Amino acid sequence: MSRFAASVSVDPRIIEKLPKFDAPFFQAGLAGYSDAAMRIVAREHGCPFCVTESLLDRTLISGGKGRRREDPELLAQEHVEEACNLHDHPIAGQVIGITPDEMAQGAAILVELGYDVIDVNLACPPKRVRRRKRGGYFLCAPTEGVEILEAVREVVPDNIPTTLKLRRGFDDSEESVTNFYTLFDGAMDLEYLWATVHGRSVEQRYNGPSRWEFLTNLVKERPDALIFGSGDIWCAEDIFKMMEETGVHGVSVARGCIGNPWIFAQARALMDGRDPKDPTIQEQRSALLRHFELCTDLHGEQVASRLMRKFGISFSRFHSKPEEVRKEFISIQSAVEWKCVLDTYYCNS
Ligand SMILES: Cc1cc2nc3c(=O)[nH]c(=O)nc-3n(C[C@H](O)[C@H](O)[C@H](O)COP(=O)(O)O)c2cc1C
Numbered sequence: 001m002s003r004f005a006a007s008v009s010v011d012p013r014i015i016e017k018l019p020k021f022d023a024p025f026f027q028a029g030l031a032g033y034s035d036a037a038m039r040i041v042a043r044e045h046g047c048p049f050c051v052t053e054s055l056l057d058r059t060l061i062s063g064g065k066g067r068r069r070e071d072p073e074l075l076a077q078e079h080v081e082e083a084c085n086l087h088d089h090p091i092a093g094q095v096i097g098i099t100p101d102e103m104a105q106g107a108a109i110l111v112e113l114g115y116d117v118i119d120v121n122l123a124c125p126p127k128r129v130r131r132r133k134r135g136g137y138f139l140c141a142p143t144e145g146v147e148i149l150e151a152v153r154e155v156v157p158d159n160i161p162t163t164l165k166l167r168r169g170f171d172d173s174e175e176s177v178t179n180f181y182t183l184f185d186g187a188m189d190l191e192y193l194w195a196t197v198h199g200r201s202v203e204q205r206y207n208g209p210s211r212w213e214f215l216t217n218l219v220k221e222r223p224d225a226l227i228f229g230s231g232d233i234w235c236a237e238d239i240f241k242m243m244e245e246t247g248v249h250g251v252s253v254a255r256g257c258i259g260n261p262w263i264f265a266q267a268r269a270l271m272d273g274r275d276p277k278d279p280t281i282q283e284q285r286s287a288l289l290r291h292f293e294l295c296t297d298l299h300g301e302q303v304a305s306r307l308m309r310k311f312g313i314s315f316s317r318f319h320s321k322p323e324e325v326r327k328e329f330i331s332i333q334s335a336v337e338w339k340c341v342l343d344t345y346y347c348n349s
Pocket of ligand 1: 028029030031032052053054094121123165198206210230231232233234252253254255256
């Protein structure tokens with residue numbers, strides 16, 4: 001398998017539009033996780049491209065909290081703005097919503113904010129979202145979905161690629177597969193640069209396996225389309241396993257990179273024919289410190305202390321005493337307590 005990793009390259013259609021997207025994987029949109037702090041840490045470990053979490057069109061239009069979270073110009077501290085501008089590219093801003101008109105307005109705002117790619121989410125599964133006819137709902141209403149794709153493509157300038165996030169279907173019915181292809185082909189006809197396809201259905205949410213055979217068939221059925229695969233990528237080897245088994249051009253890394261930015265460095269090592277290395281305790285400490293520092297810059301100490309608990313818990317799996325460290329991270333209230341856990345558990349000596 002490592003021989004396969006050493007043979008992969010980035011599709012020239014991607015390089016042509018996004019020259020810095022120099023490895024065939026990216027950090028997925030992950031609501032509640034993939035803010036600028038997580039993205040910058042990922043990039044510092046070799047991630048070549050990131051997607052924001054899904055940003056609600058109406059929130060973008062009203063200039064609300066979701067927009068603030070993603071808008072470097074609205075971020076409170078100048079050095080955060082600078083860091084985001086310097087280091088958080090290339091990046092896709094992902095828009096989600098209900099009507100073509102509002103989705104197009106949301107996409108236009110993301111263009112104004114400087115995103116390099118506009119990603120349309122027709123995949124998101126939570127019940128709340130479905131009831132409001134967003135995201136994965138459009139796998140039940142593909143004609144409406146294509147109208148959204150059209151409206152977004154129309155407002156986005158030609159030099160900025162649009163991309164699509166989809167799931168394999170709403171459920172396991174045949175109609176669902178037909179609907180998938182209506183949306184997928186609609187995007188390709190409109191010259192969307194790629195589609196990222198999650199091999200779970202909307203109904204499946206995040207349960208059960210991601211059906212990689214669906215991706216294999218899709219690649220066979222649509223050999224000219226640029227396709228990224230998503231689902232069940234837990235370690236660097238999985239990236240290349242998915243590419244080799246299914247023929248997708250690249251892979252979206254999602255839960256596998258929460259508290260594990262090393263997955264990107266390990267993937268690059270495999271591409272270079274080197275053995276991937278587990279992070280040393282010192283490397284874990286540096287990544288935890290850096291993530292906390294960026295998170296504090298973005299959200300302030302109080303919010304960061306709360307937000308970082310879940311990251312600390314994920315990071316703890318690399319520690320030799322995961323349970324003990326996990327318990328410590330769960331109750332952190334401040335930067336001082338964070339530092340204290342690092343000094344107690346993440347020192348060499
Ligand atoms: C907590 C969480 C939040 C997510 N948020 C988004 C999102 O905002 N946008 C998106 O396109 N996908 C989102 N996803 C889906 C992931 O990008 C990915 O497609 C999915 O987790 C399957 O990959 P995995 O099995 O390797 O985790 C989310 C997934 C999780 C678990």
